[in-house]
Amino acid sequence: MQESRRRRRMAITGVAIGALAATGLTFASANQALAEEGCKVDYKVVSTWGSGFQANVTITADEPINGWELKWNFPSGTTVSSAWNVSWSQSGTAFTGKDVGWNASIGSGQSREVFGFIGSGSSTAPGQFTVNGDVCNGPVDPPTSDDPTSDDPTSPGEPGDKVDNPYAGAQVYVNPIWSANAAAEPGGDAIADQPTGVWLDRTSAIYGNDSPTTGSMGLEDHLDEALEQGADVIQVVIYNLPGRDCAALASNGELAADEIDEYKNDYIDPIVDIMGQSKYADLKIVNVIEIDSLPNLVTNVSPRATATDNCDTMKANGNYIDGISYATAELGALPNTYNYLDAGHHGWIGWTNDDPQYDNFHASAELWGSLIGENGMTADDVHGFITNTANYSVLEEPYWDVDQVVGGRPINQNGDVKWVDWNSYNGEIDFATALREELIDNGFNEDIGMLIDTSRNGWGGDYRPTGPSTSTNPIEFVDESRLDQRYNKGNWCNQAGAGLGERPQANPEPGIDAYVWIKPPGESDGASEEIPNNEGKGFDEMCDPDYQGNIRNGNNPSGARDDMPLSGHWSSEQFAELLANAYPPL
Template structure:
């Protein structure tokens, strides 16, 4: 007979039940100060991981809910109830605790209680509240605007508060692995054509650097910067730019490369760990490279094992230490179930061969929201074998299975989370090759419990979850094409004396002094600097940028943009060059430049970005409305005229009225307030008669928008 509880009380009782089921845990332990551990290379090695009792309670409740109709599925759920998952700090209110769960201190105290004797324990925490967060995904937009004021709040109300908690001596005996800002820096590689990402870019760089400075200063904290996934950055054109961004952000921190312990890929995504029947992305079918198939679009990296191996090699080549570790979020990339292929295709047609062979069953690799068919992946484990070239510190479950990626329909909320059509299963997405999104229906806003998704993930888990309370052994990893250790540039960072500048006493020559330091066109908060590259008897490795006498950044190129400055203020800068032997040049001639004065934009000023996705005689229209004035709006109405007789049939995020060719879109009750600098996204479905010319003018509350 099943041991699933028939019913759970809500609130504190449910949490208590989950806590009793969590493991490892020591009852009766008090939270007293624990001796700090030294900072190790791989924090997961030899350690347990923290089990979140709240997630456990959700799993137990879900098992109880399906017990009557599917007792096998219920038992499978109970088999994973004590799996460690990450704790997400997705807004300022999450630090103290909110309606979604207890705060960070609660989890820190619980981790202390779960620690067993001298065995280390790792608490996975996600740092996720950048100004202008997720500039390309409405479902996970955040509370802080991409402005100087937003950055200041991020620093003082978010990062500083988290760092103060983590630095408490009571928690010195816990290893804290921080996943730093999912999707942030990757957006700077691929989505800078998006106006919102252009606006967010300097705040992403400054915010991540500030977070790294604060977190790295705490010895028992380990920082892992998000590095997207193979289906996002796997192309050479994308990976090179991403690595350069990682280098620049690292060098802008106080500790440089040392401020980053590693990188985490596939966060909250479902890209497979490996493709067992597509092991060589360089192979061909009928004379055609399989990577040229429609599904892979010439991407060499088919899976996360490929991507982490490639990324590691590029990072080390760019200056990161060989000790840099990699994490893969395997919480939702198992792709088991009946749809999983059991053998390689025998077709000679390229696309058929790929589609019949791949275990990744998404309609497109860009389909990221609540994908139908996904399953739980490898369970969390330290130093997984068989992936030598990937330099994996661990498999981890950063995205707690069962938590939604975004709502299937528009749901008003106070968390800043918009309605992203990529989460709508009825939406035909141009970004996905004009296909439906493949998202599950009935999803709540991101981060909320989604029963349908969790049931699917357990049913489609790979490795399969036994229904007897045990975990299926890890399958043979030898199918992973990246297991050849010869691709590893070095397994021992101490064996290459060229990385230690003190071992070459012969090089005592400093680089030449940087010349021609010039300030470019300034903004109200930034000043771009350029200078002539220095020379050295061996090689110049970088430059340190000083504001007055204070070093504020490092860069490998003869240019740098200083951000986070005050409007209408004069600043003085100088630059010093350095080489691999730690020789530093004298300071360049100083340059003084002033930021622009802040301007007051007339009330009502606005900007509208309009786009469409067309098919036959129908289309979906999207409009991003931005209040570019310095005054908040308490209500708004957008007006425009269709030039070719288009007719709206359905709209969202606004109340649409159409009279002839004239359209007005008034705010809903929940989104009427539009702060200065803030944006709101609205959209509609409509028909046309063969011509779909865009409106030439938009007005907001009677004022013409740019």
């Protein structure tokens, strides 16, 4: 088993997503303009077209900042046409940007991408910046150590070494099958070089089965290709539990509820053998383990009204616990793997309550903690957890808080506000941060990191609000202020109106190892109608746009797109919508 290998330093000096390599994407800073000694401004041009360009701006602070005003002078002829997450003005070449409240604070040693904008003219970075009136002219020095794996979460470490954060400074593998699908679509070349997860959703996917999900490339093919790309990290989704996805038919799998031996012997063991080959010793392999599994054993089992027979079966036979602990222990024994267990999302397990019938948050953390000791699994076998995998929950809602008082009562204590429905969280950053601490309290190491899947949580369409509602009616206030436009947070299938979220990047927030695109944008969540197949995938009414819901989504419409293929299969229409509604925009 691997030894305890990380000590997390919470005052993280962020590493912005950087230059795109010809064969992959590098999680490293680029196009940086230096700031006053003790601070730094990163003015990063992320795309250009004709005379136009998009840039994102990041501030790194040595001392805490509570409210910022950033100024610079553009090259002559450069103008800003639109910007987001900033109050801005331009006079001639002089640009001024101020925080909008929710993004005002930058902690000591922390980097924060504060805003982005669309400009025209020269994309050359300005030569000088001021932050709150002070001229910036020197970089923030990151933590240093003789041991590159000790306290610095931004260090890529040495090849073959375990590091604090596998994404820091890393070039992450670009799946050529997904990349080709994306590049073939109008506008898709803008994101075709982003790293996405490689899904092993059937035993045959280990070896290559010509399916739309994996194509002819098996796991070893992908690992070899990662070496060819010069990648430091590859992301692999371990997703084939017996009785998989007991509350959603669209993503059911090939293994029956009792086929735990087949899962261990025919699925996990071959994966371990392949990943353990010596030629991959210097390749960091991030394993996202069994999405949408353990949370079902909290929320969708008896005596809850949301129970399903399939989930009751999986709780009774223990094969989710058995399978996940076995996979985590076996994969964790390899020196080059980083296991992140799936942790649902805030709209699923964000409820905290003294009554166990309504407490999903603490109950879920306790369930994950119960894995320790099963099949020889230890806390050291878990590098972290991932939230929002293949889902749509926003990172944060900038214009309202769950405990905000509207109409005389805190929003999350008002049962009429069905969008919140007593949930303690309204975004993935706060949820993931709080869950991390709860998981530590339940036996996991203090240095665990979190991942958040941002592949489809941008919600950047024309409907996106630009400020809080002025309504004093709490229902109207939330509906008019929220970014997430789903009918209900329980809606998970091919959500109409969704857009690409934040691009993959390392160390975006304290305790968050990376924003990642584990779900490849453009791949379906499930068929809109029943489609016979040999992949074990059923028809789920939550993927039917005409379905009016059930108790698990508050009896709301499904919000699903029409004319969608089987889960994992490509949809050009959905991909186009994700591009159009991307936020930050492409």
